[in-house]
Amino acid sequence: MLTNLKPQPADKILALVQMYKDDPRETKIDLGVGVYKNAEGVTPVMRAVKAAERRILESQETKAYTSLAGDPAFSSAMRKLILADSVDAGRVAAVATPGGTGAVRQGLELMQYADRASTIWISNPTWPNHPSIIKYLGVPMREYRYFDSETRGVDFAGMMDDLKDVKSGDLVLLHGCCHNPTGANLTAEQWDAVVELLERTGAVPFVDIAYQGFGDGLEEDGYGTRLLASKLPEMIIAASCSKNFGVYRERTGLLMAIAPEEKSKASAQATLAFLNRQNYSFPPDHGARVVTTILDDAELRADWQAELEDVRAGMLKLRTQLADALRQRTNSDQFDFIADHRGMFSRLGATPEQVVEMREKFAIYMVGDSRMNIAGLNEATVPILADAIAATGV
Numbered sequence: 118m119l120t121n122l123k124p125q126p127a128d129k130i131l132a133l134v135q136m137y138k139d140d141p142r143e144t145k146i147d148l149g150v151g152v153y154k155n156a157e158g159v160t161p162v163m164r165a166v167k168a169a170e171r172r173i174l175e176s177q178e179t180k181a182y183t184s185l186a187g188d189p190a191f192s193s194a195m196r197k198l199i200l201a202d203s204v205d206a207g208r209v210a211a212v213a214t215p216g217g218t219g220a221v222r223q224g225l226e227l228m229q230y231a232d233r234a235s236t237i238w239i240s241n242p243t244w245p246n247h248p249s250i251i252k253y254l255g256v257p258m259r260e261y262r263y264f265d266s267e268t269r270g271v272d273f274a275g276m277m278d279d280l281k282d283v284k285s286g287d288l289v290l291l292h293g294c295c296h297n298p299t300g301a302n303l304t305a306e307q308w309d310a311v312v313e314l315l316e317r318t319g320a321v322p323f324v325d326i327a328y329q330g331f332g333d334g335l336e337e338d339g340y341g342t343r344l345l346a347s348k349l350p351e352m353i354i355a356a357s358c359s360k361n362f363g364v365y366r367e368r369t370g371l372l373m374a375i376a377p378e379e380k381s382k383a384s385a386q387a388t389l390a391f392l393n394r395q396n397y398s399f400p401p402d403h404g405a406r407v408v409t410t411i412l413d414d415a416e417l418r419a420d421w422q423a424e425l426e427d428v429r430a431g432m433l434k435l436r437t438q439l440a441d442a443l444r445q446r447t448n449s450d451q452f453d454f455i456a457d458h459r460g461m462f463s464r465l466g467a468t469p470e471q472v473v474e475m476r477e478k479f480a481i482y483m484v485g486d487s488r489m490n491i492a493g494l495n496e497a498t499v500p501i502l503a504d505a506i507a508a509t510g511v
């Protein structure tokens with residue numbers, strides 16, 4: 118049996134990590150993998166996470182199973198964080214999942230379970246795991262234009278033009294905030310137009326929100342998701358706590374399904390629990406418990422928000438510094454988009470050859486599509502990157 122297996126193509130980002138590790142140059146800069154790093158290049162455990170873990174260590178008396186949907190207190194705390202009061206809680210089914218990836222996967226399985234014929238529309242480009250999981254599950258998929266490679270902003274006209282072909286019951290995958298890999302995001306008016314399109318066509322939004330608090334702020338980053346939830350009868354939301362709580366390896370995520378009324382919510386809830394059962398039975402609990410402990414405690418929550426705000430402000434500062442440095446070096450405003458983008462990533466718009474040149478000549482590592490992790494920079498490396506970009510003629 119095992120002899121039938123063929124080698125899988127290597128994950129490009131993980132291969133890049135290895136190349137970076139093997140590079141002996143001291144000046145090397147890692148803008149590849151999508152993990153937050155502080156100015157020292159460390160991905161810290163957040164203060165509130167440490168404090169919550171201490172409390173759990175002291176007070177937890179059992180490690181017995183939770184429920185198939187995970188701890189309801191986690192679902193409730195996360196629903197409030199993401200949706201605030203945009204939708205009646207009685208319409209929201211929710212299950213804990215292993216990370217945001219698990220939530221995406223379970224959301225797609227839910228969709229297939231409900232209607233095998235519907236198509237999911239994804240932005241071009243998007244996080245590569247989206248098309249990868251969609252293809253693996255055999256879900257019909259189409260792409261919509263998203264990124265304007267001239268302005269490095271959203272190609273909104275192209276997006277709306279492509280989405281005019283959606284059918285009732287199709288799903289449209291949208292990034293709630295901080296679009297990965299581009300960093301280009303919808304404006305409030307554009308979100309309005311998306312709502313109008315979904316209302317008119319009967320297509321269902323599938324929001325992936327993995328960076329709430331990394332863009333314009335916790336509330337601001339929930340804007341699009343909350344707007345959709347307040348206006349549309351049905352919606353799927355896959356959320357990740359990996360970045361905003363820094364609990365990457367704990368695998369902490371939530372899948373929510375908003376139903377038109379309470380009766381269909383009950384069926385959605387039962388189906389989500391059933392799908393968890395088929396895939397892994399009980400979802401991981403530790404990260405979810407840490408997140409719930411923080412969100413439900415005023416002091417821990419305030420400290421978490423303060424630290425998250427520092428993380429966000431730090432990345433914004435690096436964006437401004439890089440855009441300014443490139444203004445000076447190129448005598449133009451063509452890189453101002455870096456300061457306009459939000460979240461951890463920006464797509465620079467370099468050719469694959471230029472990406473290789475920056476790696477070989479300047480030891481700067483970015484993903485092949487020229488996605489840069491802004492958190493991989495610090496004040497000292499911004500000028501080095503700006504020099505390299507200018508010298509490469511991006």
Ligand code: PMP
Nearest residue numbers: 216217218244297325327357359
């Ligand atoms: N969605 C997007 C857009 C992401 O960038 C990520 C993380 N790279 C995830 C979901 C899932 O993250 P995780 O499974 O680590 O929680």
